[in-house]
Amino acid sequence: MPETTPRFDLIELLFFAYRDFTDDPDVLLNELGYGRAHHRVLHFVHRNPGIRVSDLLGILKITKQSLGRVLKQLVDEGYIEQQHGPLDRRERLLFTTDKGRLLAQQLSQLQTKRINKTIELMPPGSDEIVRQFLYLMIDENDRNDVVRLISQSTTKE
Template identity: 65%
Template sequence: MSRLAPAGDEGDPVDAVPYDLIELLFFAYRDFTGDPDDVLAEYDFGRAHHRVLHFVERNPGIMVTDLLAILRITKQSLGRVLKQLVDAGIIEQREGPHDRRQRLLYTTDQGRALADDLARLQQNRLERALIGLPDGADKVVRRFLLQVIDPEARDDIIELIRSSYDLKD
């Protein structure tokens, strides 16, 4: 593979940019999402469908407005993806118990099975990545990923993901 980072003279500020970390994150994301992509293609779904399915499965009864905030996408984008997932019998919408205008999202049995299959693929990749690393490496990886997230969003994300690990250490 050729050098992907721009060439620079020794001491050039461009050399201070951690291009290797940037590129490793790109490639890691590509492969991490690539495993589920093959399964999603069988449904004519893409990564947007995967993200919606993941967060609905992890947060049964989530409101559409909360899902929009998590995914940081437009209502129009979510509407298109959500319609396809509902039409395919993967997700169902229910009225709120106190406000019939409120739309609460749940996975169906088929949706839960698909979400579990996709998560298992990603779990296997993470387990393979952690094998051979020193004890406690998973905690360092969690901390690193948390540090990549905007500081003002970290507490909300920690609460959302309900990790069994203390991420604030």
């Protein structure tokens, strides 16, 4: 006798929705020999031009060694550039190149198309409800960071 009735509907909808949501970019990435790890790195660099390596590690919650592997590939193949920090030369600030920006845009466009097709079929104001739901599903401690990330990002389109 469980204390709470399980929400199998939402649990399973989240599983399948997220699977298909990430599948669109995966197809394109695989053609380039990249995986989801490259996508995440490229995405957050694109969204936070000049981000420090250690801050990127904090967002992705992976180790320096894991990041290093995919970041090196993206730099070697001209998707991401590194610059010394102007105030602290130990820092290697990360920027997308034109090539990287283009790929990041293509990838987010695939995901945006799926989102827009969905929202169009729903009553007005639904996107605000969905945003609120997803926001509240995030760990309380991390919510402020996420809001800052989303609103303060300086992506140029």
